[in-house]
Amino acid sequence: MGGAELDKATELDDATAVARARAGDLDAYEFLVAHYTVPAHRAAVLLGAGAEADDVVQEAMVKAYRQLSSYRGEAGFKAWLLAIVANETRNLHRSRQRRDGLVLRALHHEEPAVAPDPAESAMARERRESLVEQLRRLDGRDREVLVCRYLLDLSEAETAVALGVRKGTVKSRTSRALTRLRSLLAGEEGTDA
Template sequence: MARTCAGDVSAFADLVRRHHSAARRLALVSGAGNDADDVVQEAFVRAFNALAGFHADAAFRPWLLRIVVNLTRNSYRSRMRRAGLVFRAAQLREDGDAVDPQGVVLEAERDRRLWAMLRTLPDKDRQVLGCRYLLDLSEAETAEVLGWPRGSVKSRTSRALTRLRALVEPELAGERLHG
């Protein structure tokens, strides 16, 4: 990290290799859809430009991921503006992300269904579940990434899991009936 802060580009490339996957997963689960790769690239570029002000003792990953969340939010709003029509928002959420050709290729049917259900949750639910379980961040790291109080992370996680479970359980019940 110190080498990267000092502008060592090979060290920066190592950081990209190390954190790219987490950044991309978070962009995808946060709703970046087909913009995920652009969001991730821009996040790394901004991080690189801001390294001079970065505290080397601070954790790079939460800092980078926070940039990803903010950029995804802006990217989503931008896509909404480009779409022009508010009523298309829901359709974009469903179709834009469902197409997702660059994003999510999941081999396991179980993963595909869980991903589809996860995408139907509200933004904040997806973000908190993404941080906590897709990226395996702690509550403290999640709070830092999302800029929420730690208590909110805990309560939002619980509510989001309940919502997701309500979506998952009927499907599991169906599996039991047909299995």
Template structure:
């Protein structure tokens, strides 16, 4: 958990319906985007959905102790990244060796172009931190500061990691031609 999202002692009289309403609103507004983020990180839809559900359940369970509720989305985003890392670590075989981009339906499978499949496969061959930096910055459209906060690193680390990731991605795609 981020230092900015440190938990305080539960406030006296904090209503469960306050937590329920606040977390439900946050879920409605951001669950789809966070599921897509997790999907890119873990490689399968079921695990991605579980990761996001667990992150929101954790937020709900700790809602009364959240100090800065304006940063609840940052907390959930970090939780999704951490839980995605754990899910990948727990697998017997890493998905990077056999990753196939997610397909939601037969129709969407037909629409996914070969170039996109190559790029997604190359992204999944990147080291975890580089993959996270690229996904947060360009897919999640986060600023460098927001990505740094979600990853638990400095802004400079996000900049250098993103630069190295783009260079490595370019080399992989060039070699695939």
């Protein structure tokens, strides 16, 4: 089945696309790439890949293709792919650490000057920036579980697969991470008052 036929298919699901890709249908894998590149990129950025998110996603997509035979379909292709993205992002962090302090530079990058926005847009942007800043202050495990659960809208089961932990671990980490995040946000509000 060619790319045009895949586009015409009304309900090509992930399982069908994976089965076709395993059989050598590159158009089927192209369908999966097109469908999951945006969430994969979003995950990479939110997990700390920053400007290198495109590279992380590209590497994850290549690895996913090479490892299609190991995909079992238990939690869905998206969760499986995001687990690879999370691993690639962790690899990026390790690489950054070896390059003497690039993690700090990436976490404390300066925002470019932007023309003034209307008041509502500015307030919304400040809230988003504050939330992202406080998320970045959390340790890696806390940040990863919150990003998966609330920013990527993964279920507990999908988050467990993406992070390579048990579902119960996801529940407990989420609870602790939310408590820490609330504390950080409350401390920030106290300093602004």
